[in-house]
Amino acid sequence: MRENTGKVVLVGAGPGDTGLLTLKGEKYIKQADCLVYDRLSSPQLLSMAKAGCELIYVGKENHKHVMKQDAINELLYEKSKCHELVVRLKGGDPYVFGRGGEEALYLVERNVDVEVVPGVSSSVAALAAAGIPITHRGIAKGFQVITAHSRKDEEADIDYSLLTDETITCVFLMGLAHVKSIAAGLMKAGRRADTPAAVISNGTLAAQRKCIGTLANIGEKIEEAKLTSPAIIVVGDVVSLNDRLDFFEKRPLFGRKITVPYIEAMHEKMEAVNIKTNELIEKLQQLGADVTPVKTGIIKPIIIPDFVNKIKSADWILFTSKNGVKSFFYNLDLAGADIRLIANARFAVVGKATEKELAKHHIKADIIPAEQTGKGLAEEVKFYMQDDYKLSNKKSKVCIFSAKEASPDLEAGLKGICELEKIDAYVNEQADESIPESIGNMVSEAVFTSASNVERFFGMLPENAYVETAYSIGEKTTAALEQYNVGKIVQADDSSYEALVNKISN
Secondary structure, eight states: OOOSOOEEEEEEOBSSOGGGSOHHHHHHHHHOSEEEEOTTSOHHHHTTSOTTOEEEEOOEETTEESSOHHHHHHHHHHHHHHOSEEEEEESBOTTSSSSHHHHHHHHHTTTOEEEEEOOOOHHHHHHHHTTOOSOBTTTBSEEEEEESBOTTSSBOOOOGGGSOOTTEEEEEESOGGGHHHHHHHHHHHTOOTTOEEEEEESTTSTTOEEEEEETTTHHHHHHHHTOOSSEEEEESGGGGGTTTSOTGGGSTTTTOEEEEEEEEOTTOOSOOSSSOOOHHHHHHHHTTOEEEEEEEEEEEEOOOTTHHHHHTTOSEEEESSHHHHHHHHHHHHHTTOOGGGGTTOEEEESSHHHHHHHHTTTOOOSBOOSSOSHHHHHHHHHHHHHHHHHHHSSOOEEEEEEETTOOSHHHHHHTTTSEEEEEEEEEEEEOOOOOOTTTTTEEEEEEESSHHHHHHHHHHSOTTOEEEEEEESSHHHHHHHTTSOEEEEEEOSSSSHHHHHHHHHO
């Protein structure tokens, strides 16, 4: 007879890259009432959890245990009594040396409903990211995956005589501390000393590093390179293909550590799978950068009093950012109105990102200025309004949707030539977060998209902190950076993410 317990789902989190999480795994993470995770789980995966989800860290690494396996088993059982859905998030695949079988058996024996969601194993994914196909016609007709440490976290007792077939790729998991003895064991069993071998650290992540050698020298090579765990050892002739198939590490920004202070936009979270991410961070990651995001602020919409009356007679509606667009439609929904309310209005936006946001609502911007600033927008709108005045002999009604603390340039540029109303659409609040420990006092490269971002970021840093190279989206951001301890400032050619990324890439 089944006890009154919830369901426990063992979810394979994949090898590290959050994009390799399965759709089914994502669904369960979002539904979980309790999430039990280890050190291999990306923080981005945890951000998918719903509000109120209980998060429990039980991280394990070689010789260091936050919680012993027996205690983890019991924890899962106890939590199943308290929650309808408990998700055990495990790196890679739960059943590929992840001790998922032990956890599942423990729960089944106690009549707990269990499900297992397979994950992408690092034994395959990390090799692919390093340019090494685990099998290849004419070179490797199969593979063996072996754990390199025992249940007591010591070197495993491996029978190397079973690993001598040169047409089989050998993959050793959790064996960074034992590379020399593994290589020696294989050679003693009969594998050639010049057999290609590789060690891949942090596979599939932007921090990925690898050492390529042979069984004879791979031990010395990894000591010189100072690779860190988690790492995978691969032995076989397929390793020799890594130069030609190394697409992952040949991306233009691969290996560059870039800090991105960001403001969390309205209705957005830093999540990576099927959820809108910060666009700039996503672009840099796609190009291979090892990005450290630092949240400096959060955008919140302002509920606009008398919204319908403000906009229904507007001739022009101006947006200074995509957040202004989001707040506009947030308030339109809140008012129970629809797009017909603004059927006669024309629209102007400050730049390409704002244009794209407006287009999501099936509205094409009438004006996008060549100079993507408030001043540039004012000049172009003014030109159109002069023609409108000649035809109607009356001033246009203009509504500007911008931040509460927005620059006065746009408003000042239009003053006196139209019936102008500046509407505070959203507020940029300081984030209640601390600087990541990995940043320290020295930042090699950082990207800034606003002056407020600059001020808040440097306010979070220690007094003697130094940024070697800062990339700026525009003049005001550059002016703010000039007040701080920055070695070199590189300004984008125009105020867009594309222009910023081009500067960083060149």
